[in-house]
């Protein structure tokens with residue numbers, strides 16, 4: 001049974017995609033027999049492009065899954081000699097909320113016509129907003145599953161995978177909320193700058209609201225610093241974040257990802273994250289360390305168990 005892991009932040013550019021890609025690569029190398037699915041939910045399609053998924057004109061994407069016009073199985077494509085499956089995203093997802101609104105509008109108008117036909121002799125029953133709301137059922141109420149629009153969508157494939165990793169767009173609206181409403185674990189990346197701490201507290205508060213409403217078993221895996229640079233500002237911000245996580249009982253990852261231009265340049269080579277193409281690389285090792293830390297916290301399994309890592313590629317001597 002797959003564990004669903006997502007990386008979420010409402011701020012752009014904090015490294016959601018970079019972490020998704022490299023964590024996926026590290027999982028691939030560490031668990032050679034695991035079945036892995038990466039789900040891109042960002043209209044920018046950066047994860048899709050990084051894995052060199054070429055979208056044909058009729059290729060179903062996460063947009064179709066959200067719209068209900070394709071199942072998850074129908075949208076999955078396989079890369080790397082069947083090593084990693086990808087559920088792609090493209091710019092269609094930019095129009096998702098508008099397109100859904102159009103579908104809902106037509107559904108509601110059809111419903112309204114049928115209602116008027118049915119109640120034509122007693123139309124006063126329909127003349128108040130409350131009266132109408134009572135007659136509405138869940139299927140045609142656009143607000144009923146707005147923030148958990150993916151509910152049930154992955155149920156069929158959950159047994160086909162060990163890890164399902166979701167990359168999300170920089171927002172907390174329908175798309176990211178819907179992922180948080182079905183995931184098991186969320187990682188919260190931040191850049192230790194002036195606004196980084198605010199962004200994390202806002203995100204965690206939103207996660208907790210969604211958890212209470214839709215997904216009680218969602219675990220906040222921890223807060224992860226990215227683009228860390230050796231400056232006073234970063235040290236100060238990291239300190240502030242550690243205090244916040246401590247006070248609120250959230251995990252602060254000991255693993256952190258340094259800022260590195262060389263690393264950013266090499267991030268994806270030949271459609272492979274650097275953790276896959278060069279696991280021993282100093283920068284890749286940060287992700288192998290993260291993977292180990294996640295495992296120790298039970299975040300790599302649905303039921304919170306610590307797994308045995310068949311191919312241990314983290315070399316902790318690097319640290320010294």
Ligand SMILES: Nc1ncnc2c1ncn2[C@@H]1O[C@H](COP(=O)(O)OP(=O)(O)OP(=O)(O)O)[C@@H](O)[C@H]1O
Nearest residue numbers: 012013014015016017018170227258259260261264
């Ligand atoms: N540790 C790092 N060192 C250097 N560059 C980095 C690092 N992490 C991310 N970057 C660079 O910063 C940019 C943003 O990273 P990324 O796309 O992963 O962020 P994101 O949160 O997914 O952004 P978006 O919100 O737009 O989806 C990219 O150009 C990436 O290569």
Ligand SMILES: [Mg+2]
Nearest residue numbers: 016017042046
């Ligand atoms: Mg991204």
